Each structure stands twice: as structure tokens, then as C-alpha cells.
Amino acid sequence: MTPSYPSQLLESAVGEFAKLPGIGRKTALRLVLHLLRQETADVLQLTDAVSRMKQQVKYCKVCHNISDQDCCPICSDPRRDRSTVCVVENIQDVMAIENTQQYHGLYHVLGGIISPMDGIGPNDIEIESLVNRVGKENIEEVILALSPTMEGDTTNFYIFRKLAPFSNVKITLIARGIAVGNELEYTDEVTLGRSILNRTPFEEK
Amino acid sequence: MTPSYPSQLLESAVGEFAKLPGIGRKTALRLVLHLLRQETADVLQLTDAVSRMKQQVKYCKVCHNISDQDCCPICSDPRRDRSTVCVVENIQDVMAIENTQQYHGLYHVLGGIISPMDGIGPNDIEIESLVNRVGKENIEEVILALSPTMEGDTTNFYIFRKLAPFSNVKITLIARGIAVGNELEYTDEVTLGRSILNRTPFEEK
Numbered sequence: 001m002t003p004s005y006p007s008q009l010l011e012s013a014v015g016e017f018a019k020l021p022g023i024g025r026k027t028a029l030r031l032v033l034h035l036l037r038q039e040t041a042d043v044l045q046l047t048d049a050v051s052r053m054k055q056q057v058k059y060c061k062v063c064h065n066i067s068d069q070d071c072c073p074i075c076s077d078p079r080r081d082r083s084t085v086c087v088v089e090n091i092q093d094v095m096a097i098e099n100t101q102q103y104h105g106l107y108h109v110l111g112g113i114i115s116p117m118d119g120i121g122p123n124d125i126e127i128e129s130l131v132n133r134v135g136k137e138n139i140e141e142v143i144l145a146l147s148p149t150m151e152g153d154t155t156n157f158y159i160f161r162k163l164a165p166f167s168n169v170k171i172t173l174i175a176r177g178i179a180v181g182n183e184l185e186y187t188d189e190v191t192l193g194r195s196i197l198n199r200t201p202f203e204e205k
Numbered sequence: 206m207t208p209s210y211p212s213q214l215l216e217s218a219v220g221e222f223a224k225l226p227g228i229g230r231k232t233a234l235r236l237v238l239h240l241l242r243q244e245t246a247d248v249l250q251l252t253d254a255v256s257r258m259k260q261q262v263k264y265c266k267v268c269h270n271i272s273d274q275d276c277c278p279i280c281s282d283p284r285r286d287r288s289t290v291c292v293v294e295n296i297q298d299v300m301a302i303e304n305t306q307q308y309h310g311l312y313h314v315l316g317g318i319i320s321p322m323d324g325i326g327p328n329d330i331e332i333e334s335l336v337n338r339v340g341k342e343n344i345e346e347v348i349l350a351l352s353p354t355m356e357g358d359t360t361n362f363y364i365f366r367k368l369a370p371f372s373n374v375k376i377t378l379i380a381r382g383i384a385v386g387n388e389l390e391y392t393d394e395v396t397l398g399r400s401i402l403n404r405t406p407f408e409e410k
Contacts, residue, residue, distance in 0.1 A: 004300055006278055007271045009258040016251040020236050031225050033296060035255060036262065036271070043259040046221040047252035050240060053214040054248040057241065066212045066241070073211055091238060095209055 010036075062133070064109040064126050066091050074098075074107060081105040083140040087130065087159065089113050089147065097145065105143075108133065113146055113155040122158055131162050134169055141170045148176050215241075267338070269314040269331050271296050279303075279312060286310040288345040292335065292364065294318050294352065302350065310348075313338065318351055318360040327363055336367050339374055346375045353381050 005011035010032060017028035035043050059065070060072035063085075067073070074080060074094075084105030088094055094107050110125040134142065142163060146152035160171055177195030178187050187195075210216035215237060222233035240248050264270070265277035268290075272278070279285060279299075289310030293299055299312050315330040339347065347368060351357035365376055382400030383392050392400075 004303060006265075006296070006299065007258075007262055007273045009254075009262045009273055010271055013254045013258040016254045019247075019251075021239050022232070022235070027227070029297065029300075030227070032255070032258070034226050035259060040259055042224075044256055046224070047256045049214075049218045049221045050237070051249055051252045053212075053218040053237070054240060054245055057212055057214045060211075066215055068212045068214055091211070092234065094211065095234075098209060 060109075063107045064111060064129070065094055065107060079104070083138060084143065085130075085133065085137075085139050085141070086143040086145050088145050089152075093145065105141075110146075110155070113151045114158055115151045115154075125155075127159060127162060130159065134163055134166050139169055141172060143172050143174065145174045265314075268312045269316060269334070270299055270312055284309075288343060289348065290335075290338065290342075290344050290346070291348040291350050293350050294357075298350065310346075315351075315360070318356045319363055320356045320359075330360075332364060332367060335364065339368055339371050344374055346377060348377050348379065350379045 005014070013032045013035075014025060014028045017023055017031055018025045020028075023031070035046070056068075058067050058070060060067045060075055061070050062075040063072060065072040065074065069076070081104050085108050086097065086103060086105055087108045087110060088097065089110055089112065091109060094109060097103050097107075108126065108130050110127065110130075112120050112125040114120060114122055114125070130142075133139065142159075144156045144159060146155055156173065163169060163171055175198065176191065177198060178184060178191060184192070210219070218237045218240075219230060219233045222228055222236055223230045225233075228236070240251070261273075263272050263275060265272045265280055266275050267280045268277060270277040270279060274281070286309050290313050291302065291308060291310055292313045292315060293302065294315055294317065296314060299314060302308050302312075313331065313335050315332065315335075317325050317330040319325060319327055319330070335347075338344065347364075349361045349364060351360055361378065368374060368376055380403065381396065382403060383389065383396060389397070
């Protein structure tokens with residue numbers, strides 16, 4: 001029998017693409033054949049961008065956000081409120097919060113959350129460096145902005161305990177409640193219950 | 206405002222991935238951040254595989270299938286029946302038919318189908334070379350295996366007319382009918398009508 005792939009070069013490129021999350025061999029083949037139809041310069045632009053990023057990108061020394069310099073654009077921005085630190089799981093979360101344009105403080109990227117099931121403990125993520133930051137910098141408030149899951153709550157609790165000695169630092173949690181635009185009727189009980197318990201004063205806008 | 210992407214390197218890699226078909230900026234970001242978590246060697250393996258494929262892959266001189274050599278593994282396989290040529294739109298179709306293990310002849314990859322809406326005419330695809338092959342090689346049967354769409358039918362008809370002078374060459378069309386496993390009740394009328402008109406003698410297996 002002749003092999004399924006008529007070309008070894010094609011097969012290895014498909015194999016590499018199929019390693020990416022959410023990309024199966026069929027999709028990988030479609031992507032690779034698309035690249036094959038493009039100009040060589042365009043394809044090399046893709047491979048260059050990826051290898052350059054992988055080799056040159058840095059992580060901010062302060063908040064562990066991704067960055068081109070030693071210090072990320074947020075940490076080095078003088079207009080940012082340096083008294084507030086928002087703790088998030090990963091870089092996507094920083095981008096999601098930045099897109100809201102509602103937050104003007106600094107961040108601290110944990111790089112994961114405590115998840116015993118996946119073998120991730122408190123020492124595998126950037127909790128120690130958060131405690132150091134709170135000890136050294138002039139931080140007044142730490143906002144815990146992890147996903148409201150079992151792992152997120154475990155991590156929140158762990159950080160809360162670690163920061164307990166800094167009695168002058170306020171520790172807050174992002175609000176949990178019914179999502180804007182959702183129907184009350186279809187909201188789960190836990191969320192709806194929380195949103196009643198944590199009701200806020202009505203404000204005319 | 207700080208930019209949405211904390212790193213230019215990240216942004217350009219995301220931009221390149223987002224050019225791929227079916228990949229939006231969110232998926233591109235997820236893929237790129239996944240690559241960022243992998244070993245540098247693994248990432249370079251991906252970029253190498255892609256750039257090597259793009260720069261070194263060839264197209265078979267005979268059937269225009271993708272290949273590592275001047276002649277693809279199917280065309281150079283002596284066990285293949287050289288009297289039959291199956292005309293397909295693209296490389297994926299060759300792979301799909303090969304996977305059935307029901308065909309042992311050669312192929313001819315058109316590299317597209319006639320589609321006036323997309324500006325693809327008969328001269329943009331490998332029809333001329335097909336006519337040349339039929340004129341030169343010892344071909345007894347040409348199987349038209351294009352998708353049963355308006356464009357596929359137009360292309361079939363065009364090829365049929367072009368090959369009409371070769372009166373000793375049989376031109377056949379892959380069977381159209383109800384797909385194996387489908388419910389009769391939910392099959393569209395055109396397909397069902399065709400499957401009745403083109404009924405075949407019942408054979409005990």
C-alpha cells in the first residue's frame with residue numbers, strides 16, 4: 001500500500017500542527033495545505049514570527065506578564081495606580097480585564113492556579129513573589145480575580161491566608177453574580193443566591 | 206492606554222496565526238500561548254517542518270499530486286493500474302480515495318474546479334495536462350471524481366467535451382446516490398431520484 005500522505009514533508013508539518021490544542025489531523029492538513037498555497041515569503045513570515053517570539057519574549061520581573069522588555073508596559077506606565085494589584089491566573093486574563101478599561105492598577109500573573117488533580121501546588125505558581133511584592137511595595141489593595149471554580153477558590157483562600165500578616169492590606173474578590181444580559185430564570189442557584197446575598201445599593205446612572 | 210497585547214512579539218505571532226483559515230484572533234492567541242509554554246526545541250520543530258515543507262515540497266510532474274520527488278509515490282508505484290486515471294479536485298480528495306483502499310489506478314489532480322464566480326476558468330486548472338496525458342499514455346478509462354456541485358458538474362462536462370476526440374477512452378462518473386448509513390426518508394429528492402434511476406443489479410455478498 002502507498003502511504004496515506006503522499007509526502008513526508010507534508011506529513012511532518014501536519015503532525016506538528018496536530019500537536020496544537022484543539023487541532024486534529026484533518027484541520028492540521030487543511031491549515032498546512034493552505035500554507036502550501038501561499039507565497040513562500042508569507043509562510044516564512046509566520047514561522048519567523050513564531051520562532052522570534054519563542055526565543056525573544058520575556059516575562060515581566062514584577063508582575064510576570066508577558067513582555068518585550070524586563071518590565072511590562074503596564075508595570076512601567078507611570079499613570080497606573082501602584083497601590084492596587086489584581087491577581088489573575090494568566091496573560092489572557094490580563095488582556096480581558098484591560099479590554100474592560102475599568103481597571104487602572106497593576107497586575108500579578110500567577111501563571112496557573114492550585115490544582116492538586118493536575119499536580120499544581122502553591123510552589124508551582126507565582127504566590128511567593130506576590131507575598132514578596134506586598135511586603136516590599138506600597139500596596140493597599142489586592143484584588144483576587146481568579147475564575148470562580150473549585151481551584152480558583154482554593155487558590156484565593158491560600159493567598160488570603162498568606163497575606164493575612166499584612167493587616168493594613170485590603171484583600172477583595174471580584175463580584176460574583178448574575179452576568180449582564182443573562183435571564184434570571186436560567187441562572188444557576190449558587191450564582192443567583194450569591195447575587196442576592198451580595199446585593200449592592202441601587203445607583204442612578 | 207496601554208495596548209491590548211503586552212508584547213509586540215506576541216502580537217505579530219498571533220496576527221500570523223489569525224491569517225490561517227478558520228482561526229480567529231482568540232484561537233490564535235490560545236495557540237501562540239500554548240507554543241510559548243512548550244520547549245524551544247519543540248517550537249522550532251514546528252517552524253522548521255513548515256518552512257522545510259514550503260521550500261522543498263514538489264508537485265508530481267505526471268498527476269500534480271504533492272510529492273517529495275519529481276514523481277509521486279502513486280505514479281511511481283509499479284503495482285498501480287496505469288490504464289485508469291481518476292480526476293480529482295485536490296490533494297485531500299486523493300487521500301480520501303486512497304483511504305477507501307478501493308482504487309488501484311492513477312490520479313490526476315486538477316488543483317481546483319471551474320468556478321466563474323471565483324474567476325477560475327478551464328485554463329487555471331490542470332485540464333490541458335490531462336488531455337495531453339490521455340493522448341500520450343495508454344489510458345483506457347478516465348473516472349471523473351469531482352464533488353457533485355454546480356462547479357463540479359461544469360468541470361465534468363468541460364472535461365468530457367475535451368476528451369470526446371479520444372473515442373477509445375471510456376469516461377465514467379463516480380456513483381451518486383444515497384449515502385451508506387443514511388435514512389431514505391431524509392435524503393434530498395435529487396439524490397434519491399438519481400439513486401433510483403442509477404439502480405444497480407442486486408448482488409449477494
